Amino acid sequence: MEKKGPPITMSETEFLKLLSLAKQNDAEAILKLLAFFKEDILALSKYIHTDREDAIQSMTLKLIELFKKSD
Incomplete structure (x- = not known):
């Protein structure tokens, strides 16, 4: 069984910055x-x-597609 690490936390500002960079x-x-x-x-x-x-893999791919999607 996998050990869970501490959840990753980030501010909304940091999340939006990462999202902007991911789009690039x-x-x-x-x-x-x-x-x-x-x-x-x-x-x-x-x-x-399934x-x-x-x-x-499917969820990860879909997230990457969403990250890169233009507004």
């Missing part, structure tokens, strides 16, 4: 945003009726 294809910003959502992705993947790794 900043890999480090995207990785930080994915780390922020990691616990949610893992928790939700348990309820999707292979857990496929569910995690």
Whole structure:
């Protein structure tokens, strides 16, 4: 069983800055945003009726697409 680390916290300002950088294809910003959502992705993947790794990969890909989407 995976050990849970402390949840990642960030201010709304920091989140919006990372999101802005992610829209510009900043890999480090995207990785930080994915780390922020990691616990949610893992928790939700348990309820999707498919292979857990496929569910995690699908959610991660969709988040990256959302991060890069223009307003």
